[in-house]
Amino acid sequence: xxxxxxxxxxxxxxxxxxxxxxxxxxxxxxxxxxxxxxxxxxxxxxxxxxxxxxxxxxxxxxxxxxxxxxxx
Amino acid sequence: xxxxxxxxxxxxxxxxxxxxxxxxxxxxxxxxxxxxxxxxxxxxxxxxxxxxxxxxxxxxxxxxxxxxxxxxxxxxxxxxxxxxxxxxxxxxxxxxxxxxxxxxxxxxxxxxxxxxxxxxxxxxxxxxxxxxxxxxxxxxxxxxxxxxxxxxxxxxxxxxxxxxxxxxxxxxxxxxxxxxxxxxxxxxxxxxxxxxxxxxxxxxxxxxxxxxxxxxxxxxxxxxxxxxxxxxxxxxxxxxxxxxxxxxxxxxxxxxxxxxxxxxxxxxxxxxxxxxxxxxxxxxxxxxxxxxxxxxxxxxxxxxxxxxxxxxxxxxxxxxxxxxxxxxxxxxxxxxxxxxxxxxxxxxxxxxxxxxxxxxxxxxxxxxxxxxxxxxxxxxxxxxxxxxxxxxxxxxxxxxxxxxxxxxxxxxxxxxxxxxxxxxxxxxxxxxxxxxxxxxxxxxxxxxxxxxxxxxxxxxxxxxxxxxx
Numbered sequence: 001x002x003x004x005x006x007x008x009x010x011x012x013x014x015x016x017x018x019x020x021x022x023x024x025x026x027x028x029x030x031x032x033x034x035x036x037x038x039x040x041x042x043x044x045x046x047x048x049x050x051x052x053x054x055x056x057x058x059x060x061x062x063x064x065x066x067x068x069x070x071x072x
Numbered sequence: 073x074x075x076x077x078x079x080x081x082x083x084x085x086x087x088x089x090x091x092x093x094x095x096x097x098x099x100x101x102x103x104x105x106x107x108x109x110x111x112x113x114x115x116x117x118x119x120x121x122x123x124x125x126x127x128x129x130x131x132x133x134x135x136x137x138x139x140x141x142x143x144x145x146x147x148x149x150x151x152x153x154x155x156x157x158x159x160x161x162x163x164x165x166x167x168x169x170x171x172x173x174x175x176x177x178x179x180x181x182x183x184x185x186x187x188x189x190x191x192x193x194x195x196x197x198x199x200x201x202x203x204x205x206x207x208x209x210x211x212x213x214x215x216x217x218x219x220x221x222x223x224x225x226x227x228x229x230x231x232x233x234x235x236x237x238x239x240x241x242x243x244x245x246x247x248x249x250x251x252x253x254x255x256x257x258x259x260x261x262x263x264x265x266x267x268x269x270x271x272x273x274x275x276x277x278x279x280x281x282x283x284x285x286x287x288x289x290x291x292x293x294x295x296x297x298x299x300x301x302x303x304x305x306x307x308x309x310x311x312x313x314x315x316x317x318x319x320x321x322x323x324x325x326x327x328x329x330x331x332x333x334x335x336x337x338x339x340x341x342x343x344x345x346x347x348x349x350x351x352x353x354x355x356x357x358x359x360x361x362x363x364x365x366x367x368x369x370x371x372x373x374x375x376x377x378x379x380x381x382x383x384x385x386x387x388x389x390x391x392x393x394x395x396x397x398x399x400x401x402x403x404x405x406x407x408x409x410x411x412x413x414x415x416x417x418x419x420x421x422x423x424x425x426x427x428x429x430x431x432x433x434x435x436x437x438x439x440x441x442x443x444x445x446x447x448x449x450x451x452x453x454x455x456x457x458x459x460x461x462x463x464x465x466x467x468x469x470x471x472x473x474x475x476x477x478x479x480x481x482x483x484x485x486x487x488x489x490x491x492x493x494x495x496x497x498x499x500x501x502x503x504x505x506x507x508x509x510x511x512x513x514x515x516x517x518x519x520x521x522x523x524x525x526x527x528x529x530x531x532x533x534x535x536x537x538x539x540x541x
Binding site for chain 2: 008015020021022
Protein backbone atom coordinates (compact mmCIF):
# COMPACT_ATOMS: atom_id res chain seq x y z
CA UNK A 1 0.00 0.00 0.00
CA UNK A 2 2.87 2.35 0.90
CA UNK A 3 4.39 1.78 -2.55
CA UNK A 4 1.18 2.81 -4.30
CA UNK A 5 0.80 5.94 -2.11
CA UNK A 6 4.42 6.90 -2.72
CA UNK A 7 4.12 6.52 -6.50
CA UNK A 8 0.80 8.32 -6.53
CA UNK A 9 2.06 11.32 -4.59
CA UNK A 10 5.16 11.46 -6.74
CA UNK A 11 2.98 11.39 -9.88
CA UNK A 12 0.48 14.01 -8.79
CA UNK A 13 3.16 16.41 -7.62
CA UNK A 14 3.60 17.88 -11.13
CA UNK A 15 -0.10 18.39 -11.92
CA UNK A 16 -0.74 19.95 -8.51
CA UNK A 17 2.17 22.35 -8.95
CA UNK A 18 0.85 23.23 -12.41
CA UNK A 19 -2.64 23.90 -11.08
CA UNK A 20 -1.18 26.03 -8.30
CA UNK A 21 0.96 28.02 -10.73
CA UNK A 22 -2.01 28.64 -13.03
CA UNK A 23 -4.24 29.62 -10.11
CA UNK A 24 -1.77 32.11 -8.67
CA UNK A 25 -1.22 33.78 -12.06
CA UNK A 26 -4.99 33.88 -12.69
CA UNK A 27 -5.54 35.42 -9.24
CA UNK A 28 -3.00 38.06 -10.14
CA UNK A 29 -4.68 38.82 -13.46
CA UNK A 30 -8.13 39.08 -11.88
CA UNK A 31 -6.87 41.35 -9.15
CA UNK A 32 -7.34 39.02 -6.16
CA UNK A 33 -3.72 38.71 -5.01
CA UNK A 34 -0.62 39.75 -6.89
CA UNK A 35 1.74 36.98 -7.97
CA UNK A 36 4.50 39.06 -6.48
CA UNK A 37 3.01 38.32 -3.05
CA UNK A 38 1.74 34.77 -3.51
CA UNK A 39 4.64 33.02 -5.26
CA UNK A 40 6.09 31.54 -2.01
CA UNK A 41 3.00 29.31 -1.91
CA UNK A 42 4.57 27.35 -4.77
CA UNK A 43 7.66 26.60 -2.67
CA UNK A 44 5.58 25.68 0.34
CA UNK A 45 3.38 23.39 -1.76
CA UNK A 46 6.43 21.75 -3.31
CA UNK A 47 7.88 21.21 0.15
CA UNK A 48 4.62 19.70 1.47
CA UNK A 49 4.41 17.30 -1.46
CA UNK A 50 8.04 16.23 -1.01
CA UNK A 51 7.34 15.71 2.68
CA UNK A 52 4.35 13.53 1.85
CA UNK A 53 6.58 11.53 -0.46
CA UNK A 54 9.03 10.96 2.38
CA UNK A 55 6.25 9.98 4.78
CA UNK A 56 4.78 7.45 2.41
CA UNK A 57 8.16 6.13 1.24
CA UNK A 58 9.06 2.54 2.16
CA UNK A 59 11.49 2.55 5.10
CA UNK A 60 15.05 1.71 4.04
CA UNK A 61 16.09 -1.70 5.36
CA UNK A 62 19.60 -1.79 6.86
CA UNK A 63 21.73 -4.44 5.17
CA UNK A 64 23.34 -6.51 7.94
CA UNK A 65 25.62 -8.45 5.58
CA UNK A 66 25.53 -12.10 4.51
CA UNK A 67 24.16 -14.72 6.86
CA UNK A 68 26.72 -16.57 8.91
CA UNK A 69 28.59 -13.49 10.03
CA UNK A 70 31.74 -11.93 8.98
CA UNK A 71 34.67 -13.78 7.57
CA UNK A 72 36.93 -11.80 9.81
CA UNK B 73 3.60 14.43 -24.29
CA UNK B 74 3.16 11.31 -22.23
CA UNK B 75 2.01 8.25 -24.10
CA UNK B 76 -1.64 7.44 -23.40
CA UNK B 77 -2.39 10.96 -22.13
CA UNK B 78 -5.20 13.03 -23.60
CA UNK B 79 -3.43 16.37 -22.90
CA UNK B 80 -1.47 16.47 -26.18
CA UNK B 81 -4.49 15.95 -28.45
CA UNK B 82 -6.51 18.41 -26.36
CA UNK B 83 -3.84 21.11 -26.75
CA UNK B 84 -3.84 20.56 -30.53
CA UNK B 85 -7.64 20.79 -30.63
CA UNK B 86 -7.49 23.97 -28.55
CA UNK B 87 -4.93 25.67 -30.83
CA UNK B 88 -6.89 24.69 -33.95
CA UNK B 89 -10.11 25.93 -32.34
CA UNK B 90 -8.57 29.32 -31.55
CA UNK B 91 -7.39 29.83 -35.13
CA UNK B 92 -10.79 28.73 -36.44
CA UNK B 93 -12.49 31.19 -34.09
CA UNK B 94 -10.24 33.94 -35.39
CA UNK B 95 -11.04 33.08 -39.01
CA UNK B 96 -14.80 32.78 -38.51
CA UNK B 97 -15.20 35.82 -36.26
CA UNK B 98 -12.31 38.17 -37.02
CA UNK B 99 -13.72 40.81 -34.70
CA UNK B 100 -13.10 38.63 -31.62
CA UNK B 101 -10.22 40.18 -29.63
CA UNK B 102 -8.32 36.91 -29.55
CA UNK B 103 -5.07 38.49 -28.43
CA UNK B 104 -6.79 40.00 -25.41
CA UNK B 105 -8.51 36.74 -24.53
CA UNK B 106 -5.29 34.76 -24.70
CA UNK B 107 -3.37 37.45 -22.81
CA UNK B 108 -5.85 37.34 -19.93
CA UNK B 109 -6.95 33.70 -19.74
CA UNK B 110 -3.79 31.72 -20.50
CA UNK B 111 -3.27 30.72 -16.81
CA UNK B 112 -6.43 28.64 -17.11
CA UNK B 113 -4.66 26.50 -19.69
CA UNK B 114 -2.18 25.54 -16.98
CA UNK B 115 -4.98 24.87 -14.48
CA UNK B 116 -6.88 22.73 -17.01
CA UNK B 117 -3.72 20.89 -17.96
CA UNK B 118 -2.85 20.12 -14.34
CA UNK B 119 -6.46 19.18 -13.52
CA UNK B 120 -6.79 16.79 -16.44
CA UNK B 121 -3.46 15.16 -15.67
CA UNK B 122 -4.49 14.79 -12.02
CA UNK B 123 -7.75 13.10 -13.02
CA UNK B 124 -5.85 10.84 -15.41
CA UNK B 125 -3.40 9.74 -12.74
CA UNK B 126 -6.12 9.12 -10.17
CA UNK B 127 -8.05 7.14 -12.77
CA UNK B 128 -5.00 5.04 -13.59
CA UNK B 129 -4.41 4.45 -9.89
CA UNK B 130 -8.03 3.36 -9.38
CA UNK B 131 -7.86 1.00 -12.36
CA UNK B 132 -4.55 -0.34 -11.04
CA UNK B 133 -2.75 0.74 -14.20
CA UNK B 134 0.93 1.65 -13.95
CA UNK B 135 1.39 5.20 -12.63
CA UNK B 136 4.10 7.37 -14.25
CA UNK B 137 7.00 8.35 -11.99
CA UNK B 138 6.56 12.08 -12.80
CA UNK B 139 3.13 13.49 -13.49
CA UNK B 140 4.65 16.23 -15.67
CA UNK B 141 7.74 15.28 -17.65
CA UNK B 142 10.77 17.51 -18.20
CA UNK B 143 9.76 18.44 -21.76
CA UNK B 144 6.27 19.29 -20.53
CA UNK B 145 7.74 21.65 -17.94
CA UNK B 146 9.68 23.30 -20.78
CA UNK B 147 6.41 23.83 -22.63
CA UNK B 148 4.84 25.26 -19.47
CA UNK B 149 7.76 27.66 -19.16
CA UNK B 150 7.30 28.76 -22.78
CA UNK B 151 3.58 29.33 -22.26
CA UNK B 152 4.33 31.42 -19.16
CA UNK B 153 6.84 33.59 -21.03
CA UNK B 154 4.60 34.17 -24.06
CA UNK B 155 1.42 34.65 -22.01
CA UNK B 156 3.12 36.92 -19.50
CA UNK B 157 4.59 39.07 -22.27
CA UNK B 158 1.22 39.39 -23.98
CA UNK B 159 -0.47 40.34 -20.73
CA UNK B 160 2.21 42.90 -19.93
CA UNK B 161 2.06 44.42 -23.40
CA UNK B 162 -1.71 44.62 -23.13
CA UNK B 163 -2.00 46.10 -19.65
CA UNK B 164 1.18 47.69 -18.46
CA UNK B 165 2.74 49.93 -21.05
CA UNK B 166 4.71 51.67 -18.32
CA UNK B 167 6.78 48.50 -17.85
CA UNK B 168 8.38 49.06 -21.21
CA UNK B 169 11.61 51.03 -21.19
CA UNK B 170 10.24 53.73 -23.48
CA UNK B 171 7.00 54.64 -25.13
CA UNK B 172 8.83 54.34 -28.44
CA UNK B 173 9.39 50.62 -27.86
CA UNK B 174 5.71 50.08 -27.26
CA UNK B 175 4.86 52.19 -30.29
CA UNK B 176 7.08 49.94 -32.34
CA UNK B 177 5.26 46.93 -30.97
CA UNK B 178 1.88 48.48 -31.77
CA UNK B 179 3.10 49.19 -35.28
CA UNK B 180 4.35 45.63 -35.68
CA UNK B 181 1.63 43.59 -34.04
CA UNK B 182 -1.37 45.91 -33.68
CA UNK B 183 -4.23 46.20 -36.11
CA UNK B 184 -5.08 49.15 -38.29
CA UNK B 185 -8.43 50.93 -38.04
CA UNK B 186 -9.50 53.59 -40.53
CA UNK B 187 -11.78 56.52 -39.79
CA UNK B 188 -13.04 59.43 -41.83
CA UNK B 189 -12.30 62.81 -40.31
CA UNK B 190 -15.29 65.12 -40.16
CA UNK B 191 -14.66 67.99 -42.65
CA UNK B 192 -14.10 71.40 -41.10
CA UNK B 193 -14.23 74.88 -42.58
CA UNK B 194 -13.22 78.35 -41.46
CA UNK B 195 -13.53 81.66 -43.32
CA UNK B 196 -10.28 83.53 -43.77
CA UNK B 197 -8.66 86.45 -45.61
CA UNK B 198 -7.32 85.95 -49.12
CA UNK B 199 -3.76 86.15 -47.89
CA UNK B 200 -4.18 84.40 -44.56
CA UNK B 201 -1.56 82.29 -42.89
CA UNK B 202 -2.31 78.61 -42.36
CA UNK B 203 -0.40 76.85 -39.62
CA UNK B 204 -0.48 73.06 -39.56
CA UNK B 205 0.44 71.93 -36.08
CA UNK B 206 2.80 69.03 -35.59
CA UNK B 207 1.18 65.77 -36.57
CA UNK B 208 1.96 62.34 -37.93
CA UNK B 209 0.77 61.66 -41.45
CA UNK B 210 0.53 63.25 -44.86
CA UNK B 211 -0.95 66.58 -45.84
CA UNK B 212 -1.98 67.73 -49.28
CA UNK B 213 -2.52 71.49 -49.44
CA UNK B 214 -3.97 73.08 -52.52
CA UNK B 215 -4.55 76.76 -53.20
CA UNK B 216 -7.78 77.69 -54.89
CA UNK B 217 -8.55 80.97 -56.66
CA UNK B 218 -12.21 80.94 -55.65
CA UNK B 219 -11.78 79.82 -52.06
CA UNK B 220 -12.57 82.24 -49.26
CA UNK B 221 -12.33 79.62 -46.55
CA UNK B 222 -9.87 77.06 -45.31
CA UNK B 223 -11.31 73.57 -45.71
CA UNK B 224 -9.80 70.48 -44.14
CA UNK B 225 -10.89 66.88 -44.35
CA UNK B 226 -9.27 63.49 -44.63
CA UNK B 227 -8.84 60.14 -43.03
CA UNK B 228 -7.28 58.92 -39.84
CA UNK B 229 -5.65 55.54 -39.37
CA UNK B 230 -5.30 54.31 -35.82
CA UNK B 231 -3.14 51.34 -34.96
CA UNK B 232 -3.83 49.58 -31.73
CA UNK B 233 -4.18 46.12 -30.24
CA UNK B 234 -7.94 46.35 -30.07
CA UNK B 235 -10.71 48.26 -31.78
CA UNK B 236 -12.12 49.74 -28.57
CA UNK B 237 -8.85 51.61 -28.01
CA UNK B 238 -8.85 52.80 -31.63
CA UNK B 239 -12.48 53.98 -31.43
CA UNK B 240 -11.74 55.86 -28.24
CA UNK B 241 -8.63 57.44 -29.74
CA UNK B 242 -10.54 58.52 -32.84
CA UNK B 243 -13.13 60.30 -30.69
CA UNK B 244 -10.42 62.04 -28.70
CA UNK B 245 -8.71 63.59 -31.72
CA UNK B 246 -11.11 65.49 -33.92
CA UNK B 247 -9.75 67.58 -36.76
CA UNK B 248 -10.06 71.26 -35.82
CA UNK B 249 -9.52 74.65 -37.43
CA UNK B 250 -8.80 77.39 -34.92
CA UNK B 251 -8.67 81.07 -35.77
CA UNK B 252 -5.98 83.11 -34.04
CA UNK B 253 -5.82 86.63 -35.42
CA UNK B 254 -5.23 86.38 -39.15
CA UNK B 255 -3.90 82.87 -38.73
CA UNK B 256 -5.81 79.59 -39.11
CA UNK B 257 -4.42 76.68 -37.12
CA UNK B 258 -5.01 73.14 -38.35
CA UNK B 259 -4.95 70.82 -35.35
CA UNK B 260 -5.21 67.03 -35.45
CA UNK B 261 -5.09 66.53 -31.65
CA UNK B 262 -2.99 63.41 -32.05
CA UNK B 263 -1.14 64.17 -28.84
CA UNK B 264 -4.31 63.55 -26.84
CA UNK B 265 -4.31 59.79 -27.33
CA UNK B 266 -2.55 57.28 -25.10
CA UNK B 267 0.64 55.39 -25.84
CA UNK B 268 -1.38 52.28 -26.62
CA UNK B 269 -2.46 53.67 -29.97
CA UNK B 270 -0.71 55.35 -32.83
CA UNK B 271 -2.54 57.61 -35.23
CA UNK B 272 -1.63 58.89 -38.66
CA UNK B 273 -3.72 61.32 -40.66
CA UNK B 274 -4.19 61.89 -44.37
CA UNK B 275 -5.23 65.52 -44.61
CA UNK B 276 -6.68 67.31 -47.61
CA UNK B 277 -6.59 71.05 -47.08
CA UNK B 278 -7.85 73.70 -49.47
CA UNK B 279 -6.81 77.31 -48.87
CA UNK B 280 -7.21 80.62 -50.74
CA UNK B 281 -4.50 80.91 -53.38
CA UNK B 282 -2.88 83.90 -51.67
CA UNK B 283 -2.29 82.04 -48.41
CA UNK B 284 0.99 81.22 -46.77
CA UNK B 285 1.47 77.80 -45.24
CA UNK B 286 3.58 76.78 -42.27
CA UNK B 287 3.62 73.05 -41.66
CA UNK B 288 5.06 71.09 -38.76
CA UNK B 289 5.20 67.33 -38.83
CA UNK B 290 6.74 64.32 -37.18
CA UNK B 291 6.54 61.71 -39.92
CA UNK B 292 4.76 62.15 -43.21
CA UNK B 293 4.72 63.95 -46.49
CA UNK B 294 3.73 67.48 -47.45
CA UNK B 295 2.33 67.97 -50.91
CA UNK B 296 1.64 71.65 -51.64
CA UNK B 297 0.36 73.05 -54.90
CA UNK B 298 -0.65 76.40 -56.39
CA UNK B 299 -0.01 78.93 -53.65
CA UNK B 300 1.04 82.56 -53.99
CA UNK B 301 2.23 82.89 -50.41
CA UNK B 302 5.28 81.55 -48.61
CA UNK B 303 5.76 77.94 -47.62
CA UNK B 304 7.61 76.93 -44.49
CA UNK B 305 7.96 73.23 -43.65
CA UNK B 306 9.59 71.87 -40.54
CA UNK B 307 9.50 68.15 -39.84
CA UNK B 308 11.40 65.27 -38.26
CA UNK B 309 10.90 63.01 -41.23
CA UNK B 310 9.09 64.06 -44.36
CA UNK B 311 8.95 64.01 -48.09
CA UNK B 312 8.13 67.46 -49.45
CA UNK B 313 6.66 68.08 -52.89
CA UNK B 314 5.95 71.65 -53.93
CA UNK B 315 4.56 72.89 -57.21
CA UNK B 316 3.68 76.38 -58.44
CA UNK B 317 4.56 78.38 -55.34
CA UNK B 318 4.46 82.17 -55.63
CA UNK B 319 6.36 83.06 -52.47
CA UNK B 320 9.52 81.94 -50.72
CA UNK B 321 10.07 78.33 -49.70
CA UNK B 322 11.86 77.27 -46.55
CA UNK B 323 12.23 73.59 -45.73
CA UNK B 324 13.96 72.34 -42.59
CA UNK B 325 13.92 68.57 -42.16
CA UNK B 326 15.81 66.24 -39.87
CA UNK B 327 15.29 63.43 -42.36
CA UNK B 328 13.68 63.24 -45.78
CA UNK B 329 13.37 60.86 -48.68
CA UNK B 330 12.69 63.56 -51.24
CA UNK B 331 12.39 67.32 -51.51
CA UNK B 332 10.93 68.39 -54.83
CA UNK B 333 10.13 71.98 -55.78
CA UNK B 334 8.95 72.81 -59.27
CA UNK B 335 8.00 76.32 -60.28
CA UNK B 336 8.84 78.58 -57.34
CA UNK B 337 8.76 82.36 -57.85
CA UNK B 338 10.54 83.21 -54.61
CA UNK B 339 13.71 81.92 -53.01
CA UNK B 340 14.25 78.34 -51.88
CA UNK B 341 16.05 77.63 -48.63
CA UNK B 342 16.73 74.02 -47.65
CA UNK B 343 18.24 72.83 -44.38
CA UNK B 344 18.76 69.51 -42.71
CA UNK B 345 19.41 65.94 -43.80
CA UNK B 346 17.87 63.84 -46.48
CA UNK B 347 18.25 61.93 -49.66
CA UNK B 348 16.91 63.16 -53.00
CA UNK B 349 16.50 66.81 -53.94
CA UNK B 350 14.88 68.02 -57.13
CA UNK B 351 14.62 71.75 -57.84
CA UNK B 352 13.32 72.96 -61.15
CA UNK B 353 12.27 76.35 -62.53
CA UNK B 354 13.15 78.41 -59.49
CA UNK B 355 13.05 82.19 -59.96
CA UNK B 356 14.63 83.16 -56.63
CA UNK B 357 17.93 82.37 -54.99
CA UNK B 358 18.52 78.76 -53.96
CA UNK B 359 20.37 78.18 -50.70
CA UNK B 360 21.02 74.68 -49.45
CA UNK B 361 22.79 73.89 -46.19
CA UNK B 362 22.69 70.30 -45.08
CA UNK B 363 23.53 66.77 -46.03
CA UNK B 364 21.72 65.15 -48.92
CA UNK B 365 22.96 61.73 -49.89
CA UNK B 366 20.63 60.70 -52.72
CA UNK B 367 20.19 61.91 -56.26
CA UNK B 368 20.28 65.68 -56.62
CA UNK B 369 18.81 67.25 -59.72
CA UNK B 370 18.81 71.01 -60.19
CA UNK B 371 17.68 72.69 -63.36
CA UNK B 372 16.67 76.12 -64.60
CA UNK B 373 17.57 78.28 -61.63
CA UNK B 374 17.25 81.97 -62.49
CA UNK B 375 19.13 83.38 -59.49
CA UNK B 376 22.31 82.39 -57.65
CA UNK B 377 22.76 78.89 -56.29
CA UNK B 378 24.57 78.37 -52.99
CA UNK B 379 24.96 74.72 -52.06
CA UNK B 380 26.88 73.92 -48.87
CA UNK B 381 27.10 70.25 -48.09
CA UNK B 382 29.52 68.33 -45.88
CA UNK B 383 30.78 66.65 -49.07
CA UNK B 384 30.50 69.37 -51.67
CA UNK B 385 29.98 73.10 -51.97
CA UNK B 386 28.85 74.66 -55.21
CA UNK B 387 27.93 78.16 -56.18
CA UNK B 388 27.05 79.80 -59.45
CA UNK B 389 25.11 82.87 -60.45
CA UNK B 390 22.58 81.21 -62.70
CA UNK B 391 21.76 77.75 -63.93
CA UNK B 392 19.90 77.73 -67.24
CA UNK B 393 21.00 74.13 -67.69
CA UNK B 394 21.22 71.49 -65.04
CA UNK B 395 23.31 70.00 -62.28
CA UNK B 396 23.14 66.36 -61.29
CA UNK B 397 24.81 65.05 -58.16
CA UNK B 398 24.84 61.41 -57.23
CA UNK B 399 27.02 59.12 -55.21
CA UNK B 400 30.57 60.04 -56.22
CA UNK B 401 29.61 62.09 -59.24
CA UNK B 402 28.85 65.66 -60.23
CA UNK B 403 27.65 66.53 -63.68
CA UNK B 404 26.79 70.07 -64.71
CA UNK B 405 25.77 71.55 -68.00
CA UNK B 406 25.19 75.17 -69.00
CA UNK B 407 26.11 77.21 -65.93
CA UNK B 408 26.48 80.98 -65.80
CA UNK B 409 28.47 83.17 -63.49
CA UNK B 410 31.63 82.61 -61.59
CA UNK B 411 31.41 78.96 -60.63
CA UNK B 412 33.00 77.77 -57.44
CA UNK B 413 33.12 74.08 -56.68
CA UNK B 414 34.82 72.45 -53.75
CA UNK B 415 34.44 68.72 -53.21
CA UNK B 416 36.11 65.85 -51.43
CA UNK B 417 35.87 62.75 -53.53
CA UNK B 418 33.88 62.50 -56.71
CA UNK B 419 34.15 62.56 -60.47
CA UNK B 420 33.35 65.95 -61.95
CA UNK B 421 32.08 66.71 -65.41
CA UNK B 422 31.22 70.30 -66.29
CA UNK B 423 30.25 71.32 -69.77
CA UNK B 424 29.09 74.47 -71.46
CA UNK B 425 30.19 77.17 -69.06
CA UNK B 426 31.41 80.55 -70.16
CA UNK B 427 32.52 82.31 -66.98
CA UNK B 428 35.24 81.74 -64.44
CA UNK B 429 35.53 78.31 -62.85
CA UNK B 430 37.33 77.71 -59.55
CA UNK B 431 37.43 73.99 -58.77
CA UNK B 432 39.20 72.32 -55.88
CA UNK B 433 38.92 68.57 -55.49
CA UNK B 434 40.63 66.16 -53.14
CA UNK B 435 40.18 63.06 -55.21
CA UNK B 436 38.41 62.27 -58.47
CA UNK B 437 38.53 62.65 -62.20
CA UNK B 438 37.73 65.99 -63.79
CA UNK B 439 36.32 66.43 -67.26
CA UNK B 440 35.84 70.04 -68.40
CA UNK B 441 34.21 71.11 -71.62
CA UNK B 442 33.82 74.89 -71.57
CA UNK B 443 31.66 76.68 -74.11
CA UNK B 444 32.86 78.36 -77.23
CA UNK B 445 34.33 81.26 -75.24
CA UNK B 446 36.81 79.63 -72.93
CA UNK B 447 36.62 81.32 -69.51
CA UNK B 448 39.22 81.59 -66.78
CA UNK B 449 39.70 78.21 -65.19
CA UNK B 450 41.49 77.33 -61.97
CA UNK B 451 41.49 73.63 -61.12
CA UNK B 452 43.36 71.72 -58.42
CA UNK B 453 43.05 68.07 -57.50
CA UNK B 454 45.31 65.93 -55.36
CA UNK B 455 44.59 62.76 -57.23
CA UNK B 456 42.65 62.11 -60.42
CA UNK B 457 42.73 62.38 -64.18
CA UNK B 458 42.22 65.79 -65.78
CA UNK B 459 40.67 66.22 -69.18
CA UNK B 460 40.06 69.55 -70.86
CA UNK B 461 38.27 69.91 -74.20
CA UNK B 462 38.96 73.27 -75.86
CA UNK B 463 37.27 74.72 -78.89
CA UNK B 464 39.53 75.09 -81.84
CA UNK B 465 40.34 78.76 -82.37
CA UNK B 466 39.36 79.91 -78.88
CA UNK B 467 41.72 82.17 -76.96
CA UNK B 468 43.40 80.98 -73.81
CA UNK B 469 46.62 80.89 -71.91
CA UNK B 470 47.02 77.32 -70.62
CA UNK B 471 49.28 75.93 -67.96
CA UNK B 472 48.32 72.40 -66.97
CA UNK B 473 50.54 70.06 -65.00
CA UNK B 474 50.59 66.64 -63.44
CA UNK B 475 53.19 65.70 -60.80
CA UNK B 476 52.93 62.03 -61.60
CA UNK B 477 51.13 60.73 -64.66
CA UNK B 478 50.88 60.63 -68.40
CA UNK B 479 50.23 63.65 -70.57
CA UNK B 480 48.30 63.72 -73.81
CA UNK B 481 48.27 66.80 -75.97
CA UNK B 482 45.58 66.00 -78.52
CA UNK B 483 45.02 69.70 -79.19
CA UNK B 484 48.31 70.11 -80.93
CA UNK B 485 49.85 73.50 -81.58
CA UNK B 486 50.20 76.05 -80.05
CA UNK B 487 50.44 73.84 -76.95
CA UNK B 488 53.68 72.21 -76.01
CA UNK B 489 54.56 69.47 -73.55
CA UNK B 490 57.50 69.68 -71.16
CA UNK B 491 58.33 66.42 -69.43
CA UNK B 492 59.35 66.63 -65.76
CA UNK B 493 60.66 63.93 -63.42
CA UNK B 494 57.49 61.82 -63.11
CA UNK B 495 54.97 64.09 -64.77
CA UNK B 496 54.70 66.80 -67.35
CA UNK B 497 53.38 70.27 -68.08
CA UNK B 498 51.35 71.50 -71.00
CA UNK B 499 51.67 75.19 -71.70
CA UNK B 500 50.82 77.54 -74.46
CA UNK B 501 47.93 79.37 -76.02
CA UNK B 502 47.05 82.33 -78.08
CA UNK B 503 46.56 84.87 -75.30
CA UNK B 504 43.35 85.05 -73.38
CA UNK B 505 41.91 83.87 -70.08
CA UNK B 506 44.26 81.95 -67.84
CA UNK B 507 43.66 78.23 -67.58
CA UNK B 508 45.49 76.72 -64.60
CA UNK B 509 45.04 73.01 -64.06
CA UNK B 510 46.99 70.89 -61.57
CA UNK B 511 46.75 67.28 -60.54
CA UNK B 512 49.05 65.61 -58.05
CA UNK B 513 48.64 62.17 -59.54
CA UNK B 514 46.79 61.30 -62.72
CA UNK B 515 46.72 61.56 -66.47
CA UNK B 516 46.41 64.96 -68.10
CA UNK B 517 44.66 65.32 -71.43
CA UNK B 518 43.99 68.43 -73.47
CA UNK B 519 41.96 67.83 -76.60
CA UNK B 520 39.87 69.60 -79.19
CA UNK B 521 36.16 69.76 -78.47
CA UNK B 522 33.98 68.04 -81.01
CA UNK B 523 31.23 69.96 -82.75
CA UNK B 524 28.40 68.60 -80.54
CA UNK B 525 30.24 69.64 -77.38
CA UNK B 526 30.18 73.35 -78.17
CA UNK B 527 26.45 73.83 -78.72
CA UNK B 528 25.17 77.02 -77.20
CA UNK B 529 22.14 77.28 -74.95
CA UNK B 530 19.17 78.80 -76.73
CA UNK B 531 18.89 81.82 -74.39
CA UNK B 532 22.57 82.70 -74.48
CA UNK B 533 23.55 85.31 -77.03
CA UNK B 534 25.94 84.08 -79.65
CA UNK B 535 29.47 85.18 -78.79
CA UNK B 536 31.48 87.06 -81.36
CA UNK B 537 33.46 84.95 -83.77
CA UNK B 538 36.95 84.40 -82.42
CA UNK B 539 39.75 85.92 -84.39
CA UNK B 540 42.14 83.34 -85.68
CA UNK B 541 45.75 84.12 -85.20
